[in-house]
Amino acid sequence: MHLHILGICGTFMAGVAILARQLGHEVTGQDAGAYPPMRDQLAAEGILVQEGYSPEHLQPSPDCVLVGNALSRGNPAVEYLLDHRLPFLSGPAWLAENVLRDRWVLAVAGTHGKTTTAALLAFLLDDANPAAKPGFLIGGIPQNFGVSARLGDGPFFVVEGDEYDTAFFDKRSKFIHYGPRTLVLNNLEFDHGDIFPDLAAIETQFHHLVRTIPGNGRILFCEEEEALGRVLARGCWTPVESFGSAGTWRAEHRQEPNAAANDGSRFAVRYRGEEVGQVHWKLIGQHNIQNALGAIAAAHHAGVPAASSCRALAGFRGVKRRLEERGTVHDITIYDDFAHHPTAIATTLAGLRARVGDRRIIAVFEPRSNTMRLGIHRDALAPALADADLVWLHAPGLDWDADSVIAPLGPGAHLRDNIDAIIEDIVEIARPGDQILIMSNGGFGGIHQRLLAALERGLRSQEHVSASRQDRD
Incomplete structure (x- = not known):
């Protein structure tokens, strides 16, 4: 066909x-x-x-x-x-009919962390039984797999459950088509302001999703999320378990000896009060600990012992465009991240800050999503960027006053209408040790490689000038 x-x-x-x-x-x-x-x-x-x-x-x-x-x-x-x-x-309709119909579907839904949690879950299922590889469809490319989708040959299929609408002829959320047996609900905030009038409308879509989970299934939800509590209170016919600071599944930080900060790279997992394993992995940030708890809990429902999952996470390499290190030039590191909502921006910056300590963080943000371009989250943008030392906002053609929005960040915040100007600015002020975090849900004009190349040329030129002056002296 x-x-x-x-x-x-x-x-x-x-x-x-x-x-x-x-x-x-x-x-x-x-x-x-x-x-x-x-x-x-x-x-x-x-x-x-x-x-x-x-x-x-x-x-x-x-x-x-x-x-x-x-x-x-x-x-x-x-x-x-x-x-x-x-x-x-x-x-989504084609996927449900041709791929998901006879599989044990494990779906991950929520405003943030869907891609990472789904990638984690697919990785844990794959590690637990390599002879029966799970299928998956994820909104990013897990580094361990190198592809965003795989049919697999085992009973399990992991899918990222997006609340955005299905098509111009079907305005239901995409996740309503999938019929999961295991559902992870990470969090729930207002987003997609181009199609939803308010948070209550999104909660209704999540309520519809909950209604599709069978009685022999399992719903894992973050107990700290009030909106998810409201969703489940509207009706739930499936056993539930919670994860979070007071949930059925909890994490306890384990700080490295002599570490400057607790960056989330080491923690213990407790299930119903008992420690079931310890995690020492490459990811950072409290948000990724929550993602890991959701994935471990979902894998547990599918038969994977929690202790095995905790050990396996040491081998998880992350997802492309989720705090992905794109390169280092003269001890200046550039990261690429998909963050486009204030909460995601803040948690990503917090995780990076915990990892790099006092090193200077330069944040470059493109407000490209429909919700951000409409200005719905503009008042939350400056607080979200507060962990950065310097900020560049790429904001051509916005319908809101970006200057006034970033003004609370002070003289370290800059507004530019073109990428070349951002690159020129950063090359002029960059110094060894800087951490440059680039955030966009699009390609951002290839700024990552362009900036790496410009830094290589610019700093090499500065070194040449400095050496020439020393020779003259």
């Missing part, structure tokens, strides 16, 4: 494309633009991606068109498939 995917370079639809290819289908697709890592992943799979939404890419007609949720009426490809009555489905 020939499947053609509209919006194929989105994180979810790229994963669907890979699963369809592994099922033996011919897969093609088109998108308005693509950037790493999904672009590279599709290329490695040999999947043809055509630029733009010309109807010509739908000729000859495929057997079915899968429509991404970024497309709406008025899009040339959408209008063509409707006018010519081409068969079409949403990505």
